[in-house]
Amino acid sequence: MTKITDIMRQQANPLWEASFNHPFIEQLSTGALSPQTFRYYLKQDRFYLENFAALHGKIADQIDDPDIKAFLYAGAEGFNDSEKEVRKEFFSELKITQEEIDQTHIAPTAYSYVTHMYHELNEGTPARAAAALLPCYWLYNEIGKKLIQLGSPIKIYQRFIETYESPDFTTATDKMIQIVDQLAETADQKEQQEMIQAFVRSSYFELHFWEMAYQRQEWS
Numbered sequence: 001m002t003k004i005t006d007i008m009r010q011q012a013n014p015l016w017e018a019s020f021n022h023p024f025i026e027q028l029s030t031g032a033l034s035p036q037t038f039r040y041y042l043k044q045d046r047f048y049l050e051n052f053a054a055l056h057g058k059i060a061d062q063i064d065d066p067d068i069k070a071f072l073y074a075g076a077e078g079f080n081d082s083e084k085e086v087r088k089e090f091f092s093e094l095k096i097t098q099e100e101i102d103q104t105h106i107a108p109t110a111y112s113y114v115t116h117m118y119h120e121l122n123e124g125t126p127a128r129a130a131a132a133l134l135p136c137y138w139l140y141n142e143i144g145k146k147l148i149q150l151g152s153p154i155k156i157y158q159r160f161i162e163t164y165e166s167p168d169f170t171t172a173t174d175k176m177i178q179i180v181d182q183l184a185e186t187a188d189q190k191e192q193q194e195m196i197q198a199f200v201r202s203s204y205f206e207l208h209f210w211e212m213a214y215q216r217q218e219w220s
C-alpha cells in the first residue's frame with residue numbers, strides 16, 4: 001500500500017525542487033551567500049525553531065502512543081538532533097548579541113509559517129500538526145544530503161550543511177516520517193487529505209522562508 005508520506009512527498013515535489021534550486025541554497029554551497037543574509041536567516045529561524053520545539057510538546061500532550069509521545073517530548077527539548085547546539089555555536093561565532101536578538105521582530109513569512117503550524121493543531125488535529133512539522137525535518141535532510149556532495153568553501157556554511165546530513169538528523173527525520181505514516185493509519189480519509197494539505201503548505205512556507213531571508217524581508 002502507498003504510504004501517505006510518499007503521496008505528500010510527491011505532491012510537494014515542485015515546491016521542494018524550487019527549494020533545492022533557490023539562490024539561498026545554491027549560494028550556501030558556492031560560498032557566495034552574503035554573511036548578512038545568513039545572519040538574517042539565523043535570527044528569523046530562531047523564532048521558527050522556538051515554536052517548532054513548543055509544538056512538539058503540544059502535539060505530544062494530545063497523543064497516547066508512548067513511543068511517539070517520547071520522541072515528540074524529546075523534540076520539544078531539542079534532544080532529537082544536534083541542531084540546537086549547532087545554532088548556539090553559530091550565534092556565538094557570528095557575535096549575534098542578546099541585544100540584537102531582542103531588537104529583531106519576526107518577519108512576515110516566518111510569522112505566517114508559525115501561524116500555519118499552530119492552526120493545524122488548534123483548529124485541526126495532532127496528526128495534521130505532525131504532518132505540518134514533517135517538511136522541517138525531511139526537506140532539510142534532503143538538502144543536507146544533496147549539498148554534502150558539493151560542500152561549501154565557507155566554514156560556517158559547511159557546518160550548516162553537515163548538521164542536516166548528520167546521522168542524528170537523518171535518524172530523527174526517518175522517525176518523524178514513520179510517525180506521520182502511523183498517525184495516518186487511524187485517520188479517516190478527510191483527515192488524511194488535510195494531513196497532505198498541511199504538509200504541502202509547510203513545504204510552500206519552507207520555500208518562501210529561503211526567499212524571505214534572501215530578500216531580508218521586512219513588514220514595510
Ligand SMILES: Cc1ncc(CN)c(N)n1
Nearest residue numbers: 045048049136137140209
Ligand atoms: C524554517 C526551518 N525549517 C526547517 C528547519 C530544520 N529544522 C529549520 N531550521 N528552519
